Amino acid sequence: MGSSLLAVSIFTIFLCIYDKAIGWAPSDRTEGFVSLPLNSSNFHIHKPRNLPENQRYRFIDGIHWFWVFSTDKPLSRNSNTKPRSEIRIRGYDYSSGVRQFEGYGYVPNGTSGVCIMQLFGANRTATTLMMRVYDGKLMYYRREVLVPYIYDEWFRLNVIHDVGAGKVSVFINGVLKLEFNDSGGTFHYFKCGVYAQGDDSYYMESRYLVIFQWPVPSVSLHCDCQAALAKAKSKTYNAKRRHIRLRHNLVKQYLSEGTIALDFVRSERNLADPLTKPQINKVVYEASQGMGLKLVA
Template sequence: MASSIVLLSLLCFSLISYQAIASRTMDPTKGFTSLPLDQSNFEVQWPYNMQEDQRYSFENGIRRMWVYSNDKPHFPTSHTRPRTEIRIQGYDYSSGVWQFEGYGYVPSGTSGVCIMQVFGATGHASTLMLRTYNGDLYYYSDKVIVKNIYDRWFRVNVIHDVDADKLHIYIDGALVYEAEGRGGESHYFKCGVYEQDDGSHYMESRWKGIKVLKKM
């Protein structure tokens, strides 16, 4: 009898835990329209003294980007740190509600690097950065939003409501962070690897299933 009660209690606890997790997850793309993308929308930026295929590959639907901390910037007159990033072309925006979706992967050892950003702001270069430090995902370098992201695929949804000046970050369907916007006249999405403070010598991220969506 006692064992039956214990088993029943465990089942109830598991059900409650599952319902709690389920209640925190959702489909962030509901109510949005997915916009058409082709290869012309994916502008690759890589160290200017390298060939593209030395820092970028696109195979079996996976876009792999890597960079070293002693690499050059993406053009000779730039004073920025090394990067290999995709800049989404054709969907720059200045108003409305926009969304980036993609599945990201960060291999062990990659640290001190931006893997996704909303470019454009007032007084700053970007409105949002998702960074990786020692296996955790950060909003800029200020806030840990997800622990232990190394060596697994995770779904990223970033919603930017320009008019309300708000951003919502979802990981694997769960809302993990809300942030204020930073103004700016024009914005666009980027992903890849862009060295920040305390960057590791080698930095890499992989992306698949990239979408741009808009609330119509």
């Protein structure tokens, strides 16, 4: 386990250096977003129904490896879809707010006619977005070429979905490549891997490193009480009074969805303190300045 984590760290550092060396845009597309914790419980593997997981997916040294053959069976017995080996990110389905998928991807030469990333959920179709590869070209479905040649190089993919505005933005290596109106839908989630499409090659493969899902918190809350923060973030806290328990569960839900963010702030830097409790003149004056208020003579 230690050597695997070391390899991931070294490889991630290498990618950051490579990021700058080849001139990827320096701006951080995740700025203003909050990282959601992802572990193996959030990665649901979709694979040919008759094969064990390790014959079409492996997680080695921090890299997710996906491969499939055009002759493989579909996901389920009643499915008429083509073969796939994908991660379906679960536990963070969303229907509002702003969400972002970020990952470093790799597609080897020869893989073609395949979807390597999906934004699932739409009104009239299954997906709002499919990132496909055809003969080395990275495409939006089969409508628009985003990168003319994607083979044998790591690339950074950021997909931002603003549900309220109905907008989807796609960045490759930090550069905006596509922006379009979404297709509606009651809920959404992200997928990545390989999913055969039309004119698929016999063998299809992709790899992903560092898969993240980021929400933008609608409300950022600051609290100067560590005990209150611990209770709000605890999964086992259970108040005796029903109304408190219901409020706690609601806070946990908003935290898990990324609707709110809770951060600790020291009392002396908590600008709201004079609005909720008596304070000395110095604290009231400094808080008023911090809020941009002016004293009226």
